[in-house]
Structure formats: structure tokens, C-alpha cells
Amino acid sequence: MERTTCCVVGGGPAGMVLGLLLARAGVAVTVLEKHGDFLRDFRGDTVHPSTLALLEDLGLAERFARLPQRRVTTVQLPLGPARSLVTVGDIGSLRGPYNYIAMVPQWDLLDLLVDEARREPSFSVRMSTEATSFLTERGRVTGVRYRTSDGRTGELRATLTVACDGRSSLARSLPELGLRTFSCPMDAWWFRLPRQEGDPHGLVGGAGEQFLTAMIDRGEYWQCAALILKGTDGRRRAEGLEKFMADFTAAIPWLADRVHTLRSWDEVKLLDVRLDRLRRWHRPGLLCIGDAAHAMSPVFGIGINLAVEDAVAAARCLVEPLRRGDVGLRDVRAVQRRRWPTTAGTQTLQRFAHKQVIEPVLTGQPPFGDARRAKRIMERITTSRWLNRVPAYFLAYGALRERPPAASVR
Numbered sequence: 001m002e003r004t005t006c007c008v009v010g011g012g013p014a015g016m017v018l019g020l021l022l023a024r025a026g027v028a029v030t031v032l033e034k035h036g037d038f039l040r041d042f043r044g045d046t047v048h049p050s051t052l053a054l055l056e057d058l059g060l061a062e063r064f065a066r067l068p069q070r071r072v073t074t075v076q077l078p079l080g081p082a083r084s085l086v087t088v089g090d091i092g093s094l095r096g097p098y099n100y101i102a103m104v105p106q107w108d109l110l111d112l113l114v115d116e117a118r119r120e121p122s123f124s125v126r127m128s129t130e131a132t133s134f135l136t137e138r139g140r141v142t143g144v145r146y147r148t149s150d151g152r153t154g155e156l157r158a159t160l161t162v163a164c165d166g167r168s169s170l171a172r173s174l175p176e177l178g179l180r181t182f183s184c185p186m187d188a189w190w191f192r193l194p195r196q197e198g199d200p201h202g203l204v205g206g207a208g209e210q211f212l213t214a215m216i217d218r219g220e221y222w223q224c225a226a227l228i229l230k231g232t233d234g235r236r237r238a239e240g241l242e243k244f245m246a247d248f249t250a251a252i253p254w255l256a257d258r259v260h261t262l263r264s265w266d267e268v269k270l271l272d273v274r275l276d277r278l279r280r281w282h283r284p285g286l287l288c289i290g291d292a293a294h295a296m297s298p299v300f301g302i303g304i305n306l307a308v309e310d311a312v313a314a315a316r317c318l319v320e321p322l323r324r325g326d327v328g329l330r331d332v333r334a335v336q337r338r339r340w341p342t343t344a345g346t347q348t349l350q351r352f353a354h355k356q357v358i359e360p361v362l363t364g365q366p367p368f369g370d371a372r373r374a375k376r377i378m379e380r381i382t383t384s385r386w387l388n389r390v391p392a393y394f395l396a397y398g399a400l401r402e403r404p405p406a407a408s409v410r
Ligand SMILES: Cc1cc2nc3c(=O)[nH]c(=O)nc-3n(C[C@H](O)[C@H](O)[C@H](O)COP(=O)(O)OP(=O)(O)OC[C@H]3O[C@@H](n4cnc5c(N)ncnc54)[C@H](O)[C@@H]3O)c2cc1C
Pocket: 009, 010, 011, 012, 013, 014, 015, 032, 033, 034, 035, 042, 043, 044, 045, 046, 129, 130, 131, 132, 164, 165, 166, 167, 168, 169, 170, 190, 271, 289, 290, 291, 292, 296, 298, 301, 302, 303, 304, 305, 307
């Protein structure tokens, strides 16, 4: 029988950070990742100041700084006249060494974390291994059944199983965890355009005819995300790629010389944007964190950050019980209790941005519509240097800063 102390399902940001922190604290941990590598481009790239500070605590700041990256110091939304971009968070104005968001392809960050974790004797990662169902005994989750890409199957038993397998998590099939979904006004198209010398750097946004775009500078190319009204993908595709490219160029004229490199709709992937959270993140023997517990909207680009913070909080609450080999319901409940206000608060702000900014812009209306008070508050925030630091701090560190357990720090 295969056994470990903590079985982590999913090697995304939440799973890899949790695996590294627990292994450094001497806990036997096995991460199961269904893909053979981390090289998927259908991912976000933002590494926020809270994660940069974590990497420093873990002694990884220098290695991280050597990764190819771009730095972004402001977050902007299309709130100005003719929907021009207005700064809603000036992270550059914050004190401290990490007053920027680093744009690093997620696979580079994950490779760094897994390399570091592999130095720990109590860590193991099994790539190309998919958890297919939970093992249960008298109501307690005792591990997982898995299948490898070459068709082999097996069972891995564990004192605790942590679901870090994203928004289609296996755990979401458990009815007692109760999924609460919120309506989302948009979906996203995800495609690439070449970058050229003289282009701007970092994160570039724009608003066009019923779409919003954010483009991530990945060195040789722009990873573009275009937000469109939910449910309009089929209709807009039927209107033709040419029409979309003309709209896109009207919004961002300096891309006119290369939009033709996009040859077919096959190169434009659709992301079904979702906003939801589990009412309960746990049951005996099982904890859910990251997107598995709460899928975030792309607004504020904060999903990776929250997933990492969940993992840090989980490591802090669980290192001692895992070392003792006795993880009770109280221990896993403590993780949800700690992370709930930040998660629910962030989702409330995202829903506010959906209703007051995204939906109006995508339907050709002015942001905020009749909500004059909200508009006034927003104007005060965006025009005052001091008030601007509040959203900046929130974007940088979230509502609650999480510190890794002392045993994981180097
Ligand atoms: C196109 C796109 C763009 C985004 N842009 C941004 C952004 O700019 N900034 C930002 O902060 N967030 C962004 N996000 C959201 C962000 O990527 C997620 O919030 C974050 O990755 C969540 O981390 P996670 O570890 O919880 O889950 P995931 O990153 O989803 O990782 C889950 C992992 O589990 C693995 N897995 C799944 N099922 C199983 C199984 N049964 N067995 C084993 N392994 C399994 C998957 O292969 C994956 O590696 C974006 C998301 C998408 C899709």
C-alpha cells in the first residue's frame, strides 16, 4: 500500500507552494499533477508583492529575480472620458522593495518551486498522474485513487488530502461542500500577437467596441485577453475574425501591423469566466484551497495571489497536526476561517467591478451608469495620492498578509 502524510492533488501555484512549505517542515508530502509538465500557456502570469515577499522568506528571491520578467507598477481600469484608462492602484507608491507586480510565465514560477521542493527528502511529485476519486473510510477521506498517463492505476493513502486541483476540482463533486456560484457578465478570448521593438512593456490594457483587453508582455509575444459579453462567443465568431481584428485595431492602433498574424479562430481560445466558492472547504481528512475552493474572476488579476496565500495559511495551520499525524476537523476548519474574509471580500469587490464597470462597458454603456455615489468615491480614490494607496495595498498584499511557518523559512 502506498502511503504519505499529505497528498496534494494538483501542482498549480497552490499545490506547489503547499508542497514546498510542508516538505521543508519535514512533513512527507506527495504532489500529484495530471500533466507531464507545467508548459501550458492558458494561465496567468502575475506575481504580486505578497508572493515576492514569500519567495524572499523562503530564500528564493535571487533565483526568482533571474527569471525573465517584466514589472508593472499600476493597475488601470477604463473609467475615464471615452473609457480611457485610469489608475485605480499605484503599487509603485507603496514602501518596501516589492512595490511592483512581476509578470512571469506561470510555468517558470512552478519550475522554480518544484526544483526547490525536490531538494527536500520528504517531498515527491508525480507528474502525469491524475487523481480520479477519493478513498473514504467511515466518512473520512483517506487518500485518492489515481491513474497515470500510461494507464497504470493505484491508490495513495494519506493522513490529509488537499485538493489544489483548480476550478474543476474532484472535491467539487462532493455535495456536502456546497458550491455557490455568482453570475459573471463576461467570458474571455485568449490569443497571441507578436511583440516588436519599441512596443510598451509590462501589462497594457484597452477598451474597444463592446470588449475590454489586457495584454501581457511575454518578451517575444503579447499574450492577449479580450473580455466579451458572456454567451456572445458564437455570434461574434460568426461575424468573422476580420471584424474583430478591425475593432481590436481601432482600440489599440499600434497593433495594426500584426493583427493579420492571427489566421483563424482556432488560435483564439475561449475561457468560460466563473466566480464561485465552496461553502465548506473541508470534510474529515480533506481540505480544498486555491481555485478548487474559490474560482476568481480575472478582474484585478489576483487568482494566483490568493491561491498562494491559501497555501501559506494552510501550511501554517497544518504543519504541527501533520507532524503529529493527527489532523482533526478543527485544524482544517481553521484554514477556511482564516481565508474566508479575504476570499469573500475580494469576490464582493469583483462583483462590484463586474456590475459597475465591466458589464456597462461590454454593453456600450458608461461605467457606473446612475451610481453617482460610487462614481464619486471612485473619482476620489483615483485622484488622491493617499487614497490611491488603499487599493494599491490591497492588490499587493490582499486583506491579510500570510507568513510561512518558521520551519519552512530559509
Ligand atoms: C487564461 C487564464 C488567465 C489568467 N490570468 C491570471 C492573471 O493574470 N493573474 C492571476 O492572478 N490569475 C490569473 N488567472 C487565474 C489563475 O491562473 C488561477 O487563479 C490560479 O492558477 C489558481 O491556482 P491553483 O493552484 O488553485 O489552481 P490551478 O492553477 O488551476 O492548478 C490546478 C492544477 O491541478 C492539476 N489538476 C487538475 N485536476 C487534477 C487531478 N484530478 N489530478 C491531478 N492534478 C490535477 C492541473 O493540471 C493544474 O496544474 C488566470 C486563469 C486563466 C485560465
